[in-house]
Amino acid sequence: xxxxxxxxxxxxxxxxRPVLADIDLEIGSGELICVIGASGCxxxxxxxxxxxxxxxxxxxxxxNGRLVEKPSRxxxxxxxxxxxxxxxxxxRHNIEFALKKAPERLSHPEIRSRADHYLAMVKLSDFGDxxxxxxxxxxxxRTALARALALSPQVLLMDEPFGSLDAQTKRELQETLLEIRxxxxxxxxxxxxxxxEALYLADRIVVLKAGAVAAVLKNQTRNTxxxxxxxxxxxxxx
Amino acid sequence: xxxxxxxxxxYSKYIWIALMLLAWELTAKLAPVSPLAFPSLELILTALxxxxxNGDILMQMLFSLGLILIGLGIGxxxxxxxxxxxxxxxxxxxxxxxxxxxxxxxxxxxxxxxIILWIGTxxxxxxxxxxxxxxxxxxxxxxxxxxxxxEVYKKIGKNYEFNTLQSIIRxxxxxxxxxxxxxLKISWARGxxxxxxxxxxFGASGGIGGIGWYIFNKRVFMDTAGVYAGILMIIxxxxxxxxxxxGQLEKNTIKKWGVA
Numbered sequence: 385x386x387x388x389x390x391x392x393x394x395x396x397x398x399x400x401r402p403v404l405a406d407i408d409l410e411i412g413s414g415e416l417i418c419v420i421g422a423s424g425c426x427x428x429x430x431x432x433x434x435x436x437x438x439x440x441x442x443x444x445x446x447x448n449g450r451l452v453e454k455p456s457r458x459x460x461x462x463x464x465x466x467x468x469x470x471x472x473x474x475x476r477h478n479i480e481f482a483l484k485k486a487p488e489r490l491s492h493p494e495i496r497s498r499a500d501h502y503l504a505m506v507k508l509s510d511f512g513d514x515x516x517x518x519x520x521x522x523x524x525x526r527t528a529l530a531r532a533l534a535l536s537p538q539v540l541l542m543d544e545p546f547g548s549l550d551a552q553t554k555r556e557l558q559e560t561l562l563e564i565r566x567x568x569x570x571x572x573x574x575x576x577x578x579x580x581e582a583l584y585l586a587d588r589i590v591v592l593k594a595g596a597v598a599a600v601l602k603n604q605t606r607n608t609x610x611x612x613x614x615x616x617x618x619x620x621x622x
Numbered sequence: 623x624x625x626x627x628x629x630x631x632x633y634s635k636y637i638w639i640a641l642m643l644l645a646w647e648l649t650a651k652l653a654p655v656s657p658l659a660f661p662s663l664e665l666i667l668t669a670l671x672x673x674x675x676n677g678d679i680l681m682q683m684l685f686s687l688g689l690i691l692i693g694l695g696i697g698x699x700x701x702x703x704x705x706x707x708x709x710x711x712x713x714x715x716x717x718x719x720x721x722x723x724x725x726x727x728x729x730x731x732x733x734x735x736x737i738i739l740w741i742g743t744x745x746x747x748x749x750x751x752x753x754x755x756x757x758x759x760x761x762x763x764x765x766x767x768x769x770x771x772x773e774v775y776k777k778i779g780k781n782y783e784f785n786t787l788q789s790i791i792r793x794x795x796x797x798x799x800x801x802x803x804x805x806l807k808i809s810w811a812r813g814x815x816x817x818x819x820x821x822x823x824f825g826a827s828g829g830i831g832g833i834g835w836y837i838f839n840k841r842v843f844m845d846t847a848g849v850y851a852g853i854l855m856i857i858x859x860x861x862x863x864x865x866x867x868x869g870q871l872e873k874n875t876i877k878k879w880g881v882a
Contacts, residue, residue: 437777455780468774471879472796481792482782517880 388413388538388571389434393443396429403429404595407443411539414569418582418603421592422620427575428543430592434573435461435541448538457482460537464544466524469516469531476512479503479531486535502530505564522553526560533568542574546581558584579616583608591619635861661847670851679836683855686821686832689745690813693752697809700753701760708765709794710786718761726758730816734823743827748820755812763805767798800876807868811860818856 387410394407404426411417419427432438434445436455445452469478479499483490503509506526525545532540546554576582582589591599599619650662673679708715730751741747775797779789821834833852840848876882
């Protein structure tokens with residue numbers, strides 16, 4: 385599989401304290417990678433570096449062979465915060481908002497049909513006219529996902545997007561994400577601290593420990609058995 | 623209990639006003655006060671209706687409102703420009719902060735002698751005072767609003783490849799609307815006061831004078847009922863702007879979005 389993201393010798397420090405050191409990773413087109421690690425291990429920093437939101441101190445990241453220097457519409461981030469939706473726009477307008485400024489200059493009917501398509505994909509067709517404050521946490525995250533997908537990014541970056549949801553809603557959203565993935569084949573980098581979530585979603589799991597890659601595990605079988613959980617827990621423990 | 627409930631409704635303001643008017647009328651009728659200082663409601667209402675019929679008070683009111691609207695427009699535009707530059711440049715932000723600390727506590731009226739020297743006494747001078755009254759509270763609220771924007775919104779703006787101006791217009795302004803409306807309310811109140819004070823001093827030297835000049839003129843001719851009529855108009859306009867203009871604006875924006 386041709387790599388879409390190439391990370392080479394990546395390092396980042398905050399105020400002299402190294403957060404990530406010497407990260408090498410290749411992510412294939414259409415792959416769903418879960419980055420897992422304890423709090424403060426640098427997984428969100430890694431995602432922010434891939435997205436171009438922060439600059440690396442060492443090494444480089446290439447997206448389709450081109451150096452990542454700043455955030456772009458090729459790499460759209462979905463955040464953990466529920467308030468990532470624009471409060472002043474309805475669900476539909478949240479999705480249409482970025483499309484209106486698309487470089488390919490979409491016509492109004494095209495924007496509408498694209499928004500409809502992604503609303504249906506995240507099962508929110510009946511909620512297009514709702515404002516974010518009228519939605520549950522799960523619905524807000526579904527909207528955020530639809531909004532990101534509507535831009536057809538090459539890479540979807542997800543920073544613990546289901547981290548604040550209850551178990552049932554979390555599972556529903558994970559299933560939706562897998563369905564969407566089947567349909568769009570979007571390359572996804574998904575950060576989580578939930579081992580079962582990583583085992584359920586990922587093609588490969590990147591285990592980060594103290595700012596370095598401790599292991600990269602193949603996960604084709606998506607086996608969430610306790611033995612697998614224990615295996616990763618062992619890798620994460622100090 | 624029922625009476626208590628009456629005073630907890632949104633319209634309770636009007637019940638209080640009715641009670642105050644009643645107290646006023648009783649004082650005017652029963653207490654030994656001179657009608658010149660304390661005219662009865664009939665006298666005030668007659669003066670008000672006469673002024674409305676001959677068009678005088680409405681023209682003066684419109685004149686003052688026109689001045690304020692222009693002043694508000696200029697003030698808000700300048701405030702936006704300075705707040706925008708403050709977002710772009712931290713150096714400019716420190717300049718803006720300094721200007722706000724110097725000029726915000728300075729009443730426009732205190733500048734009057736200088737303004738007369740610089741500009742004269744016409745509408746331009748009044749506009750200058752209004753802009754001064756509007757600009758600083760508006761900047762204060764705009765910059766506070768921009769600073770309070772969640773980090774995640776800024777990141778999304780970058781992710782969508784918005785430039786600074788696009789980010790500010792499309793994300794910062796709507797995201798800080800509750801601050802902007804609060805700023806507009808303060809600016810409106812300060813602008814309105816400044817206009818009336820300046821009109822009383824400048825008179826009709828630049829135009830027809832405005833509602834401040836109307837009140838001043840009535841006092842000169844000892845038409846106390848006319849003075850009260852002018853004051854009533856100002857109060858009515860204040861309540862209208864607060865309840866209807868800003869009330870509707872908030873209802874259709876920040877209250878609807880759940881950010882008020």
